Amino acid sequence: MTERLDIVIFGATGFTGQYTVKEAARLAKSKSFTWGIAGRRKEALESVLKEFAPEEENIKVITADLKDEESLKEMAKQARVIVNCAGPYRFYGEPVIKACIAAKTHHVDVSGEPQYMEKMQLEYNEAAKEAGVYIVSACGFDSIPSDLGVVFMQDKFGGEVNSIETYLNVWNTKNVCGSSSLNYGTWESAVYGVAHANELRALRTKLFPEKLPKLEPVLKTKGIVHCSAFSEGWSAVFPGSDRSVVLRSQRFFYEKYKQRPVQIQTYITFKTFFQFVMTAVVGGIFLTLSRYSFGRGLLLKYPKLFSGGLVSKENPKPEQIENTHFSITFIGKGWMDKLAEPTDQHKEEPNKEVITKVSGVNPGYGATCTTLLMSAIIILKESNKMPDNGGVLPPGAAFAKTSMIEELVKNNVKFEVVSVIEK
Template sequence: MAGERLDIVIFGATGFTGKYTVLHAAKLAAEKPFSWGIAGRRKEALEAVLKEFAPDQENIPIIIADVNDEESLKKMAERAKVIVNCCGPYRFYGEPVIKACIEARTHHVDVSGEPQFIERMALEYGKQAKEAGVYVVSACGFDSIPCDLGIIFLQQKFNGEVNSVETYLNSWNTKNTGGASIHYGTWESAVYGLAHANELRELRRKLYPEPLPKLKPKLESKGSIHRSAISEGWSMIFPGSDRSVALRTQRFLYEKYNQRPAQIQTYMTFKSFFTLLATAVIGAVFSLMTKFECGRTLLLKYPKLFSGGFVSHEGPAPESMNDAHFSLTFKACGWTEKLAEPTDEHKEPPNKEMITKVSGVNPGYGATCITLLFAALTILRESDKMPENGGVLSPGAAFGKTSIIEELNKHDLKFEVVSSIEK
């Protein structure tokens, strides 16, 4: 990379996630100096973002770039070592940025939680990115670094061989701050992602022509509603991208390092059965409506109505975000000893369990921005610990051997071992 390039350029800096990424970049640059700039369509709006979210920063470069203008994207990419892309939904706006980054030999990270986009980019640009020596890493926000790197952390601490991992997501507020907790952009991505979920089967068949080995004992799903000893309350399957991202990482570990791939199921927990039921009803209505154009139109026009008040164009207020907490609890089952080959079958049932946890605050727009920025910084500073010399990778595949978990532990995310039991 040319020496005159900025370390990081935040593209989409005037969007909701982009603004808070600017806020955290200003704080982080004071602690871990790096050069950075911001990019978007309108100079005045970008100047306003700097004035509000980075008032103490001087001479931050502003770059004009538009996803509908290939030349502007190319010039933006040529100004940076890493593009931090906050411009979603990525289904519509992500590909031109990745294409420009590969052509300019610039690394790219984003916070997409859209499996169709993520896996299509891997299929269509994986070879080009690797040949260019460029890392393209999606899902670098709350979707799905806590889950994906949480599983990596667990596997590193297990001291044996992991067969299966179950994850339980909890979120809560310590005060009754009320108001929306999700910005419209996240809602829009979910609407179109679910509407096109049927694309995934064929996409994955092309991306992964060889299936993973069928390992025993098989991890069975606990069904739509259940109670768990490790997560107080009522739990149901988590519909986000965590499982698909984590399974990509496990496949990579198997193919690259000959490591037994963990079977994974992801759940979310609610304190009361009523809350779970209300969420399930909203989810069912949402899913049904995404199947029809008129339904999608209504969902996008009236997000607050169809989300039960959780979504708004304005997004959550700062006091609400700072009061939001989360924990992701992991239960692993496996064996104290590793066999010679990852596909070898253990003669005895699993004899070891481990519980780990990742926790933090403000998952949507605090933890997300911090993990996104550390993904970029890790590429800049620890590429020698990353695999393949480039490619379209999941966070766990890209950063599993770096110090990113230790760094996140110092910055509002906590990775910890809760218990370990040998039977």
């Protein structure tokens, strides 16, 4: 049998896939891994290599089609890790995971789709363990900064964390007229994610039959919109997958290591109240239309109209995305001392507050492709520091005990402690 490549990027002709190819060419110089690309059309794949990795030679091109199960298995047999960029994962993710488990190949992707991720954990966790492979989703901007940011907070807190509130800020230093900020695939995933959100309750009842312990004081969600001393502007609950991913990791830490689970709420901040109102209006229309098939048809046919210009079927311009910055501020509250058991209740009110921050550039594609590939590299090089010899895991649970955070810092994703207050 031919020796396996370390990494194969599947879906390399898509927008995220193209940037992942570009990042693979950069990282391979310092991380010394072998890699290839895969997709349906050989000519299109070769064009991607010419444009995004022009200096690379002898990069293997593999043809694999989501409609051809055998081709997916053959692709998986040629890699140690499949980096899957072919979404929406609700429709296209499961066949690749099945092929990876059959071939005993690890799998990472950038899904931000809770239904998909939790269904894969429910149905394939035991099979992945038996095969000795890791299946890790949410390895992009959704949700490495949040999930590993919470792990970073817990590590630096120096006591016991009760609750964490996060505030996401995204801004652009060079707005490009007429350019969208998100690609169409992200929009499509969101449309179907909202449409099928009612699946989550039944799914979670099966996946998590036992509830986490109720711990005091309970973290309460702030109102529809609020101003915070920790984030300049107007903040509202962030509707992305970050919170659900973090909670899966916290449950894992509680069940595996008897660690007190952290309560979390995620917020996004808008610079002006007008921005919040306009986003709320667009969001309300989006939520309403997503519930009906004809509405979903409109959203998918006219994304630019219904997203207020944030999304179009044309890919974002490089100068737009490369000048986009992000920061997530974490406000952790808890106690200076740690009790013996994770279910023990503190008698006094929280007496410690720590603020940390994760920040970077180009969250949708630059930071996402970096975190995605670093996830694959960490699996290759530090699987002995990962739990259970395999399984379907969120990134926090998978990478908490590895050098993932240190490696991301080396690659322009900054983790920092901002302040510590003891009362």
